Amino acid sequence: MSTPHRVVVLALPGVYPFELGIPNRVLGSAEGLYEVLTCGIEGSSVRTNTDFAITVEHGPELLSTADTVVIPPFDHHLLSEGLPSAAGAALDAVRPGTRVVSICTGAFLLAAAGWLDERPATTHWKLVPLFRQWFPRVDLDPDVLFVDDGDLLTSAGAASGVDVCLHLVRADHGSEVANRVARTCVVPPWRDGGQAQYIEQPVPEEGRDGTAATRGWALEHLGEPLALTDLAAHANMSLRTFIRRFNEEVGVSPGRWLTQQRILRARHLLESTDLPVEDIAGQVGFATGTSLRQHLRAAIGVSPLTYRRTFRGAVAGVS
Structure with a gap:
């Protein structure tokens, strides 16, 4: 049996627990085709955006062994236009050619690192104005659930992490495997309409x-x-x-x-x-x-x- 595709999930300070668990829940349901591991950037304890912390067994050095890296979202109050030094050092460990996936605010980290310059991307619709202000060189599409640009994939908020992870399974192993994973996770294998259907429109003038x-x-x-x-x-x-x-x-x-x-x-x-x-x-x-x-x-x-x-x-x- 071939070695499973290694997916390393980077748990940043302020990580959202729901989205942090999506890669393991979805990719981990793909019949042993993926090995999903989690790492932090400093120490073993990672504070989430809620009232508890989590303990991770691996440090950022694990990123150098990944075939795919997933960056779940973190608290929007911790967003910055610049790249935090610890996060930048962690990204430096990612090997060239590694597939990198962000969920929601994870795109801010990739943009701050310059990885999304002149490339298509998306993020949560509520954060689009701030993202465009900080990162005008990114070709941002606020209307889709995820963007696949080859070695870089970005997705919108929350449950769109499920969509992009199912897309990874579909791209790697076909629709039949992805559909079985979707049934196991009790989610639709494909959602039509993009995130435009969820965008809250302000009261018009x-x-x-x-x-x-x-x-x-x-x-x-x-x-x-x-x-x-x-x-x-x-x-x-x-x-x-x-x-x-x-x-x-x-x-x-x-x-x-x-x-x-x-x-x-x-x-x-x-x-x-x-x-x-x-x-x-x-x-x-x-x-x-x-x-x-x-x-x-x-x-x-x-x-x-x-x-x-x-x-x-x-x-x-x-x-």
Whole structure:
């Protein structure tokens, strides 16, 4: 039997206990495919963000042995624009090429270290303004549950840690194993809609409505040829006002957001169904299978056939 993939979870001061346990609960349910260990940055006792501390058996030197490092969130009151020296020393122990995953505020640590410069990332929607102020060089997407940028993955708040860990299992071992893990953990194997559906919109100024309802409506009608004028009309705004408000609230243009949602839905259907590419293209709003192929390749660098084979094994009749 091959050696399990080693995952080292870094428990920082102020760590959130729920999220700290997610990697072990999810990856540890993957039939012995992962070895999940926890380390701290100084001493064996780690104060959590609640009224108890935890004891870890390993120090930061364990990070040098990891195949994947997971950084759970820590109390937002401890966030800083600079990189704390102890945390920086711990990150220095991570070997080049190691896969690194953050949950929620863990992205702040990676950004402070400069690891996310010019790269896509996400974090908890409530912290987006502060993150953008401190780390303008990061391509932040506040609308998704997680971002996979190869060797660096970032996820939104709390339970999105479950989503990104299931994604790791799916990427490493396919949908069948990931689905079994999800059933064991009594969670859905895939959540549609991103974190936009959870974002708390402020009370709009008089005469101004947000775009959240229109985003929800668009997700229910992805298979239709949605024009920006359709979205603006649904939001009861002029096209110019709608585009400006959408960018303010989501951080990307309506057109880019629509494409992102269609690609996410297409990836889910490629993983979970045997539908031909042409049918999937129709369901997610791409005019043709060729259009879906082009968009998928631009987004993740592979064809639908290659993507489906990665997750589900060879499937006849898909190209």
